[in-house]
Amino acid sequence: MFKIREFAEIAQVSTSTLRYYDDIGLFKPMRVDAETGYRYYAIDQLLRLNRILALKALGFELTQITACLDEELSPDALQGMLRLRQAKLQQHIQAEQEQLAHIEARLKYIEREGNNLSHEVVLKAVKSFPVISSRTQATGFLPNVHYANAFLDMLKQKEVSPDGPLLYLYNESSFSPVDFDVEIAVPIEHSSGSRLAHDAGVIIQHLPEVPQMASILHHGSPHAIVEAYQALGTWIGVHGYTIAGPCRKVCLCWKGELNDYLTEVQFPVEKQP
Incomplete structure (x- = not known):
């Protein structure tokens, strides 16, 4: 389980967005601590959140998104809608291109239904x-x-x-x-x-020295790095770790074409008791 701040960083959304979606019943946390009120999320909730964000990027109102989710919109139908939006976004300039890459990364996650992530995560010590x-x-x-x-x-x-x-x-x-x-x-x-x-x-x-750093390499445009964050978050959850400190993003090679960039995303982790 992840705290709201940790889940927001993995999903690459704001904590205020998650709180608002909870308040309106669109996306509820997996658990809320009865004493503290803290929200906790499970990694398998990423699929539903990505569907919500994809539909929002298409211009749907939140009430319409709720209806689409209740009707269990198929991945193929959602993929077709996203591809149409993608074609329109290609006509815009740099700010729109960044949004386009985020949609593409979420689309890939939806196409796989959150499974078979190809990224390789390394657990290492950092001095x-x-x-x-x-x-x-x-x-x-x-x-x-x-x-x-x-x-x-x-x-x-x-x-x-x-x-x-x-x-x-x-x-x-x-x-x-x-x-x-x-x-x-x-x-x-x-x-x-x-x-x-x-x-x-x-x-x-x-x-500070980090005894256990979960690390993943992203080769490609930094605009689409959301997929690496989510792959890393999935690995952390599946292997029974918790996030133990702030995220680091290392710009190993940020020269030339964006698709040639090499970025390392790191999360300090601890094994769950």
């Missing part, structure tokens, strides 16, 4: 290492890339050289309406950070 970072509440792939590039340009001007690939660290946010704030982090040598120690907005820290 502590120093990073220099900066936080942003920008949402979406392109705004975060622009912010990261500006951060890298600033480091270059300060003659601080990265000692490894760029990372995105996803921390729970206390600032509504954003569910997560994103921390752009760059590995550095121990002595490099002293040049920026007093710069406003810059954080110099050691990322």
